[in-house]
Amino acid sequence: xxxxxxxxxxxxxxxxxxxxxxxxxxxxxxxxxxxxxxxxxxxxxxxxxxxxxxxxxxxxxxxxxxxxxxxxxxxxxxxxxxxxxxxxxxxxxxxxxxxxxxxxxxxxxxxxxxxxxxxxxxxxxxxxxxxxxxxxxxxxxxxxxxxxxxxxxxxxxxxxxxxxxxxxxxxxxxxxxxxxxxxxxxxxxxxxxxxxxxxxxxxxxxxxxxxxxxxxxxxxxxxxxxx
Amino acid sequence: xxxxxxxxxxxxxxxxxxxxxxxxxxxxxxxxxxxxxxxxxxxxxxxxxxxxxxxxxxxxxxxxxxxxxxxxxxxxxxxxxxxxxxxxxxxxxxxxxxxxxxxxxxxxxxxxxxxxxxxxxxxxxxxxxxxxxxxxxxxxxxxxxxxxxxxxxxxxxxxxxxxxxxxxxxxxxxxxxxxxxxxxxxxxxxxxxxxxxxxxxxxxxxxxxxxxxxxxxxxxxxxxxxxxxxxxxxxxxxxxxxxxxxx
Ligand code: HEM
Ligand code: SF4
Ligand code: FES
Numbered sequence: 001x002x003x004x005x006x007x008x009x010x011x012x013x014x015x016x017x018x019x020x021x022x023x024x025x026x027x028x029x030x031x032x033x034x035x036x037x038x039x040x041x042x043x044x045x046x047x048x049x050x051x052x053x054x055x056x057x058x059x060x061x062x063x064x065x066x067x068x069x070x071x072x073x074x075x076x077x078x079x080x081x082x083x084x085x086x087x088x089x090x091x092x093x094x095x096x097x098x099x100x101x102x103x104x105x106x107x108x109x110x111x112x113x114x115x116x117x118x119x120x121x122x123x124x125x126x127x128x129x130x131x132x133x134x135x136x137x138x139x140x141x142x143x144x145x146x147x148x149x150x151x152x153x154x155x156x157x158x159x160x161x162x163x164x165x166x167x168x169x170x171x172x173x174x175x176x177x178x179x180x181x182x183x184x185x186x187x188x189x190x191x192x193x194x195x196x197x198x199x200x201x202x203x204x205x206x207x208x209x210x211x212x213x214x215x216x217x218x219x220x221x222x223x224x225x226x227x
Numbered sequence: 228x229x230x231x232x233x234x235x236x237x238x239x240x241x242x243x244x245x246x247x248x249x250x251x252x253x254x255x256x257x258x259x260x261x262x263x264x265x266x267x268x269x270x271x272x273x274x275x276x277x278x279x280x281x282x283x284x285x286x287x288x289x290x291x292x293x294x295x296x297x298x299x300x301x302x303x304x305x306x307x308x309x310x311x312x313x314x315x316x317x318x319x320x321x322x323x324x325x326x327x328x329x330x331x332x333x334x335x336x337x338x339x340x341x342x343x344x345x346x347x348x349x350x351x352x353x354x355x356x357x358x359x360x361x362x363x364x365x366x367x368x369x370x371x372x373x374x375x376x377x378x379x380x381x382x383x384x385x386x387x388x389x390x391x392x393x394x395x396x397x398x399x400x401x402x403x404x405x406x407x408x409x410x411x412x413x414x415x416x417x418x419x420x421x422x423x424x425x426x427x428x429x430x431x432x433x434x435x436x437x438x439x440x441x442x443x444x445x446x447x448x449x450x451x452x453x454x455x456x457x458x459x460x461x462x463x464x465x466x467x468x469x470x471x472x473x474x
Binding site: 005006007008009010011012013014015087090091093094095096097098099100101102103104105106107108111112114177180181184185186187188189190191192194195 | 233235246296298299300324326329330331332394396397398399425426427429430432433436437438439440441442443444445446447448449455456457459460461462463464465466467469470474
């Protein structure tokens, strides 16, 4: 009984969130790099997408590495969302009676939007996969077997660009608090100087990821990325 | 100064409560917040109404009994305890909202008084070191680096007031636990029970119904002893280490 207790605490749940969160960050940075290939033109982008599916061949089957990564990401997502939901419910219960007046002195905007912001990212993720990966929905009715053209067709529609940009704001906010929070959860911020460094790193990563992803739809909007 | 006070009234733990509004005139700026409530209670007594129940003991910022949620800030607008808060921090004509700590782990006993014995139970799970009684050992036989001694002393100043829980949007007591974990973890005497300490304290914390920490930082902003967020990092690190050691 006693031997298993540490792993059943709220802090263990936070460790699960931190580790899965870092796996997402690794993925998100690699994904962003791939997206930015759109600036190199139709062929460079499509070649990259194609080569991704060939990594490890013929040792591994077609899309082998991609599937290993996908399984890792799906497991991480399940862990991340499961821990988030359990902790969210706990927190609501812990403050069962609300205050009539409550200021959140000392709390950042990002830290207070983790849950609804995370949910926004989740909803976006479902749509995003339908759009580009599983469903390959081309809103212009054009071809869907050409990744580059599908991208341009999508971001030629203003409201799809808007959904995407809103999601990137949500992701930026999530990372601005999440990266620092994960560092703290892992016990890496044991003094004031380390805390400041973790918060700066979090802001930098949040900006790199949200701006980096936003450049592609903005590039389509500005007519830099065209068919 | 003249004030409008909106105060939570609740006859006992099992009855429903509500906010009541009171007018209080001629409050001196030099009064402490609790003295202001004393004056209000004299007025209520004179009117034949039940005085407002609130907790206090030392009234000099060291016992941690006096916590109140004042205008949405734990212990009010200054970084201090409610007993050390003075009316000069408020404006003439101001409306002040006064509520008890709201936490699953701190049930309301009456009006503004909550039961903070959950903190005692967390401390009982590991906020101590076991030593054999008998004659005191030679103090120099266990050297403690000055830096560690200073830091241990700084975090040992936690008075268990519960403002961290009250301020935390998750109702987490991580700052309180982290202060004790860091304090004892820095000292040689704290080492033998280090792993069990963190596991048992956190398990009791969760059992009492406190929430999980999301590193928002509202706790440290409300803490009258300015316990820093570092202690939560230390708490997490100690728990991670305990998991690694198979606890
Ligand atoms: C690409 C997607 C995502 C990334 C990169 C990401 C990253 C992170 C990171 C690094 C943390 C910090 C962990 C910690 O505090 O120890 C975190 C926390 C959190 N995430 Fe995510 N996350 C993502 C998606 C989601 C989704 C879909 C949800 C949906 C519910 C979510 C909800 C949360 C919550 C509630 C927290 C804890 C709040 C806190 O620590 O303040 N996240 N996330
Ligand atoms: S950590 Fe600060 S706010 Fe929390 S109980 Fe101790 S003194 Fe009070
Ligand atoms: S009454 Fe003791 S700290 Fe305020």
